[in-house]
Amino acid sequence: MKYGIVGATGRVGKLLVKILKEENEKIGAVMFNGKQTINFDSDTIITNDAEELLKNCDIAIDFSAPIATENLLEAAIKNPKPLVIATTGLNEHQKNLMIEASKKCPILYATNMSLGIAILNKLVAMVSEKLRDFDIEITEQHHRYKVDAPSGTALTLAESCAKARGLNLKDVIVTGRSGHVGPRSKDEIGVFAIRGGDVVGRHTVGFYNDGEFLELHHTATSRETFARGAIKVAKWLINQKPGLYSINDALGL
Numbered sequence: 654m655k656y657g658i659v660g661a662t663g664r665v666g667k668l669l670v671k672i673l674k675e676e677n678e679k680i681g682a683v684m685f686n687g688k689q690t691i692n693f694d695s696d697t698i699i700t701n702d703a704e705e706l707l708k709n710c711d712i713a714i715d716f717s718a719p720i721a722t723e724n725l726l727e728a729a730i731k732n733p734k735p736l737v738i739a740t741t742g743l744n745e746h747q748k749n750l751m752i753e754a755s756k757k758c759p760i761l762y763a764t765n766m767s768l769g770i771a772i773l774n775k776l777v778a779m780v781s782e783k784l785r786d787f788d789i790e791i792t793e794q795h796h797r798y799k800v801d802a803p804s805g806t807a808l809t810l811a812e813s814c815a816k817a818r819g820l821n822l823k824d825v826i827v828t829g830r831s832g833h834v835g836p837r838s839k840d841e842i843g844v845f846a847i848r849g850g851d852v853v854g855r856h857t858v859g860f861y862n863d864g865e866f867l868e869l870h871h872t873a874t875s876r877e878t879f880a881r882g883a884i885k886v887a888k889w890l891i892n893q894k895p896g897l898y899s900i901n902d903a904l905g906l
């Protein structure tokens with residue numbers, strides 16, 4: 654099958670291209686914003702047009718920016734192709750567009766393509782439900798270049814915790830504290846971002862009570878984890894019917 658890579662010049666996109674080449678896979682087309690910093694094979698179409706990208710691939714993998722994902726989804730509604738979407742920081746309109754596009758083509762959306770985070774989402778849901786009285790605080794650390802905060806992964810982890818307690822995350826999320834904020838309310842879920850250096854990605858979900866606390870950590874030590882995870886789910890997604898899938902569907906979790 655021929656891959657289309659959205660964000661091919663990015664930190665993860667470059668690794669996707671490298672790994673696919675090493676595995677002798679075909680890259681039909683690549684899309685980025687215009688700043689080309691790597692060379693592509695002569696039979697790979699280079700474009701900034703999502704429609705052209707989709708015409709020249711069998712499946713697209715997207716690690717880019719919300720506006721590029723939006724363009725991709727709009728193009729997929731006209732020219733449906735399976736999509737693996739990993740871009741974070743999507744707004745409500747972009748998420749709704751994904752739902753609309755998934756009626757025409759299979760789409761897998763995951764804010765984190767690592768197996769460890771997929772398992773962590775399961776663990777935190779279980780702990781959140783069992784330790785009902787514990788306060789939940791999530792912290793995430795990423796490299797200095799990350800543009801969205803909190804990370805998509807942290808928001809998904811918070812969603813898993815809230816859902817397990819029958820709460821709506823929008824009602825309980827707290828993403829910053831400063832000044833006279835008063836005591837912590839029982840249900841709030843704190844989500845905090847640290848940015849610096851070259852941290853690939855570290856997430857901690859803490860459950861705090863009087864006399865004890867439990868912290869679950871996940872650390873990504875290489876971006877290859879995300880790239881390899883996306884290729885793995887792409888190989889599963891290509892055989893699926895239209896619909897919106899999660900990484901759990903692809904990994905059978």
Ligand SMILES: NC(=O)C1=CN([C@@H]2O[C@H](COP(=O)(O)OP(=O)(O)OC[C@H]3O[C@@H](n4cnc5c(N)ncnc54)[C@H](OP(=O)(O)O)[C@@H]3O)[C@@H](O)[C@H]2O)C=CC1
Nearest residue numbers: 660662663664665685686687688717721739741764765766
């Ligand atoms: N789900 C997951 O497992 C993971 C998700 N991510 C997410 O993936 C995304 C990309 O991360 P990262 O690789 O670090 O980012 P980079 O900033 O390194 O790369 C972004 C890529 O997107 C391209 N791009 C940006 N804007 C546009 C546009 N308007 N049209 C077309 N292409 C565009 C850039 O092109 P150019 O070079 O020309 O500017 C570049 O190729 C982020 O949202 C990040 O949070 C990251 C890691 C793991």
Ligand SMILES: O=C(O)C1=N[C@H](C(=O)O)C[C@H](O)C1
Nearest residue numbers: 741764765799804805806854
């Ligand atoms: O931008 C990144 O780097 C990452 N983004 C994803 C997120 O926002 O959760 C996944 C990973 O943590 C790296």
